[in-house]
Structures are given as C-alpha cells and as structure tokens.
Amino acid sequence: MSVRRSTTPLLLLALVGALWLAASCDKETAKCETGLCPSGFACNPGSGLCEALASPATSTSGLLGRLAAVRMADGQLGVAAFSSERKSLLWMRESQGDWQPSFLAGPAASAQEPPAGHTSAAVTDTDGIVHLAWRRAGDGTLWYATQGANGWQREQVMAATPGTVGAALAIGMWQGQPILAWRALDIQNIRVARKGADGWQVEALPQPVALPGDTTAPVDLGRSLAMVVMPSGPAIAAYEATRGDLVVAVHPDAGWSVARIAGVDAKTGADQGDVGMPVAATLGPGGELVLAYRDRLNDRVMLARAKSGVVAHQLVMDGQRIDEAHQTTRSDLLGSVLSVVVLPTGLAVVAAQDATSMRVRVAAEKPAGGFSTYTVPGTLQAWPTLVTQPDATAACLWLDLANPAHPGSGRLQRWNVPRGGE
Secondary structure, eight states, rough: OOHHHHHHHHHHHHEEEEEEEEEESSSTOOOHHHHHTTTTTTEETTTTTEEEOOOOOGGGEEEEEEEEEEEOOOOOEEEEETTHHHHHHHEEEEEEEEEEEEEESSTTTTTTOOEEEEEEEEEOOOTTTEEEEETTTTTTTEEEEEEEEEEEEEEOOOOOOOEEEEEEEEEEEEEEEEEEEEEEETTTTEEEEETTTTTEEEEEOOOOOTTTTOSSSSEEEEEEEEEETTTEEEEEEEEETTTTTTEEEETTOOOEEEEEEEETTTTTTOOOOOOEEEEEEOOTTOEEEEEEEEETTTTEEEEEEETTTEEEEEEEEOOEEEEEEEEEEEEOEEEEEEEEEEEETTEEEEEEEEEETEEEEEEEOTSSSEEEEEEOOSSSEEEEEEEEEETTTTEEEEOOOTTTTTTTBEEEEEEOOOOGGG
C-alpha cells in the first residue's frame, strides 16, 4: 500500500513538472531562469531550456551496501560506495554542497573489468590523502588504491589469496603505511596485511586467550570486524561466531594479544549471550578504543570504552518497545548495521539500523550522562554511517531506498545530529 501512496504523488509531480517545463522553457516564449526548473532539470543559459541533469547512476543514486566515508584535508567529505546500477566502485567527493562522482573499479571504470566494490573501506593519512580498499566479490580478491598527484593508483593485494577474501574489510594507517584487515574464508579467521617497501606483509590473528571451560571447537572469527589505530598500534574488534562473543585484538610492541571482552564471563567461561555481530569502532580524544556492538539476545546496542586496561560497557539503545494497540512488548531488529564516532568533547554518537521498520536511529550521548535517541527523518533507510563535522558535531549519512525510480537501490542522504544530545 505504501508504494501506491508514494507513486501517485510522484506521477502528479512529474506531470506538473512536464507542463511547467513546456511553458517556461519554450524557445518561442520566455527562457528558463536558473533555479526555477523542475526537480531533475537545470537551466542551460545558452539554449534557454530546462535540461535533464546527468544520469543519477553516476551521482548519488543507484547505490547499495555499506558506505565508507572520510573527512579529507580540506574539510570536505569523500564517500566510497557500490553502484548497483553500474556494478562498480563509486567515489564521491563533496564540493560546495554537491558531489563530484568518479568510478574507480568495475565496468564503469573500464569496460573490460568485472563488477567490483561490493565492500569497501576508506581512511585518510596525516596529510589528508585518501586510501581505499575494496573487495571484488566475483573472484574474492582484495584491491587497494591511493590518491596521488596523477589520480588514483590501484593495485591488487596479492598477499590476499584470490577466492578467500570475505565481505568484512577494514583499513587504517600505522606508522605512515596502510594496514588492511579482512575476513579470510579459507581459515575462518582474520588476516592482516601491512604495506612496506617490499610489498604487503601478511599474517593471521592468533587464537583468543583460552577461557575456563574452553572446548576444542574451532574459532570462527571476523564475520563482522572493525579496525582503528591507537597510539600503541592497531586494534581490531571482531565477532567470534562459534561462541557468539566480541573479541578484541591489539598490537603493542610485543605482537598481537587477542581476548574476548563481551558475551562470556572471563573468570568462569560462562556464556552470557550472543554479542558483536555487528561491531563498529572509533577512537576517543585520548586515543582510547571505543566500540559499538549489537547484543542479539537482549536486542540492544551497547557501547564499550577501553581505557587504562579497563573496559566499561553501557546501554545505548534498546530494541524492546510497547505495542500500544495490543498491549504487548515487541522486539525490533535493532543494530543490524552500526556506526560510531566520538566528538572532540568526548561524547559518543551511535547510529543503528532498525531492520524491522527500515529506519535509522541515532543516539547522542548527553553531557550529564545517558543518550538522546532520534529517528532520522525519512522512510526506507539503510546503511547509516557517521562522520564528525568541522564544527565538532556529527552527521549521519545513509541511503534512501524510497525512490520508485531506483527499486532495490538508494540515494545518498545526510542528516545533522543535534548538538550535545539536545
């Protein structure tokens, strides 16, 4: 029913726009004026006609899947996304409130290339240069590119065996060089590769520290993962599917240390639920690790802060709600996609996908404690991603799936999170 209600106004608007276009852009009558053409058209001063804009498939529409967003040196945003219409990796650079699109991989970048960019990750270095990693799903290969003076330089990461690269992927910068982490399908674990003078050096994460009552069941690590680089080295948060635990791997000077931090009692080994699928990571103002993760058993989103060796967990959002019509408690599928940032004030902001209603919910930490929760305006929303803005606030990017002209794909949208949880 919702499709019929939304389609009819669109058809009426299209008809009105077409009539308006014919009246205002007729060469034999008055010429069009800049800013007064219907949606989807722009005034061409040379011809005096309202002309259709470039195909939305090459701008911010027709997108599908998780967004990878970074803040560049000039303060503008850069966003990597998969164009489902072009089967290609799309890079969008913000410019004066608009987006400048370009294709980096896939048939839209080169006619001979297979589809690429189903999963991507992005990071900027200290000079504001963008580094990208992406997966080509058809052959399970891993790719990397960086922006240089002559454009993008791409390469296949040969350290990742073709056919073994899973959908979970992350990138960071460590000691001036990119570091990649991905789900390795052949070993059901996470592999990490660091770029050096001799190419990419790859290793697999060791097993988590054994707990009381541990069995010989194999570890299944990395169906969801996130990585940040702390002052002491990289940290990877990941879901361990065998026991349903949240695992954190850190790399100080002595090498990787891997431990379970949620979903299990570290002293007794007792199971405490299924947590960590998915997980998102960021850094606090002091370089401390901050995680947002889903607690599937209790249908809630949690926040974990690791500081001075102590991990503190707090509730962010609860998926339980009262159905007033039936006077029953219902559970929404909350947190199927997560994103987290920490503002310069130290306050955290978490965005979560509500897969039951296909809406995006954002929780902003309040200075006095607790969180203010908002439902982002709009309908049929997916894949929220948070970014920190130059004014020390947060913005939520997401895909709007409500456009009937692009069924099954979305258009990039942005919503500014109220300051200070107000």
